[in-house]
Amino acid sequence: MQTREACSCHRLSFAETINVTDIRGDGNITVSAGSGSTIIITTCSYDVPAPEEDSRALVPVVPKPVGKPQMLNTKTQKSCRKYIDNLAMLTSEGKILKCHSTIAKLMKTKADPDSQVSLRHAASLNAIYEGEFKKANRLLREVSAILPDTRNEAEHRLWWGNLKSVVKMREGNINMGIVFAKEALPLLEAVAPGCMTAWLLLNHALLLTEIAAGQDDDDDRHFLVQRAETDYCHAIEHAENDHSKQMLNSQLRLRVSPYAKIGLALLYLGCGISGDISRLAISDVPLDQIGKAKSVIAALDRDGTVCNSTKFWLMMVKTCLHYRQGSYQQAYELAQEAKVFASEHSFGGFLNYAKNTVDFRKERV
Structure with missing residues (x-):
């Protein structure tokens, strides 16, 4: 059927x-x-x-295709999006300390509930990149207490669910990650399509990618691959729908497409995103899937990356591709390069992934 x-x-x-x-x-x-x-x-x-x-x-029902771009309708929405966008730009470039100090200053001057929620969301994203997951969870608990007093509660709750799913994903707790993502997905009906909704769809797809990598049943894996592909496509569509004047730097919008391509490459290579890559040694993927992954990686090389965090993940995807192709020495050397890169840019949340990959490759060189 x-x-x-x-x-x-x-x-x-x-x-x-x-x-x-x-x-x-x-x-x-x-x-x-x-x-x-x-x-x-x-x-x-x-x-x-x-x-x-x-x-x-x-897997929940795939969201409906989006309509025309919509402008933000309140000054509060615009300000909150601006905070999140600018601070996300600092985080994704590895400017963690500067992001810390900027948030601390704004926390003292922007006392309204919406700003306080947005700044805590930005701080929790910063903590996720650092690998400080307890801190991220504490900040998100503080957000929960403030949410009922906000003017833009639906969008804040969507972003909260998105960040909770990311924390769990980076902790390696994929089951809880998918729970938080599924809880937030119905809010897509209440929030105008754009980069905020795109990131939720993207992270849901990344969680499906992780689950697919752990499947031994070919039919189950095929089904999850199909659904993840669809979510990646919808994420890009939602990001493209975001009005160009909604954000000053539009970093959240610009980073969706590269991350979606990275996710697709990981999906086709049968790799997860939790840091457990041992399945590469005991699982196989069809040659046509490896060919798809190579095409996606070629597109990333052609288009370029927009921030240091995507540069790191491109290194990791190429590492997995080298391993699938039997180029173990190249995989080992690139994993070492990614490890150094993560350390230099304060990406503590990614560092363990790189370390585990280096150790795994070292045993096979």
Whole structure:
């Protein structure tokens, strides 16, 4: 038995190269948007095998395709997005101490609940990159106490759920990560599509990538790969939908596409993102999947990366590719380079991943 899924993967610049979907034909879907109006969405369709019951429980319904870009409608929203965007830029570049001091100054001057929530969200993201997961969880507990007093509660709750899922993912607790992501996904109906919603979809896809890497059943893994692909596509679509004037630097929007490509490459190579890469030694992936991963990595090399954190993950993806191709010495050397890079940029949250990879590769060189 088969079901039909819609995925707007046509926006990916590398879609034809890696064949993200098996396109069977194009068509138009008419979606009701209320009295007297419709939205026409062009999609591609592919067949997805019906999952087993336990696999189905892992994955919620794929969100609807998005409509036209929407401007933020309040000064508070704009200010909060600006804080998150600017501080995320510092974090992703590895400027952790500068981010700390900037947040501390703003905490003293911006007393309204929305600003306090946004600044704590930024601080928790900073802590995640440092590898300070207890600190990140403490900050998110503080956010929970403030949320009911905010004016923009739905968006704050979506971002809270996203960050909680990321903390759990980086801790290696994938089961709880997927729980927090699933709890936040219904908020996609209440928040205008854009970079905020894109990051939730992206992190949900990364969690599915981790779960897929641990599957021994080929049918279950195939199902999870299909669903992760769809989420990656939707994440890019949501990011592209973000209004260009919503953010000063638009770092959250610009980083979605590279991270989505990195996630796709990890997905095709059968690698997780928790730091446990031992399955590379005992699992196989089809040659066509390795070919897709190579195409995605080539697209990343061609387009370039926008921040130091994506540079690190590109190194790690290439390390996994070298290993899959049997180039163990190259994999070992690149893993060592990534380890040094993570240390130099204060990416403590990534450092263990690099260390584990170096140790794993060292045994096989």
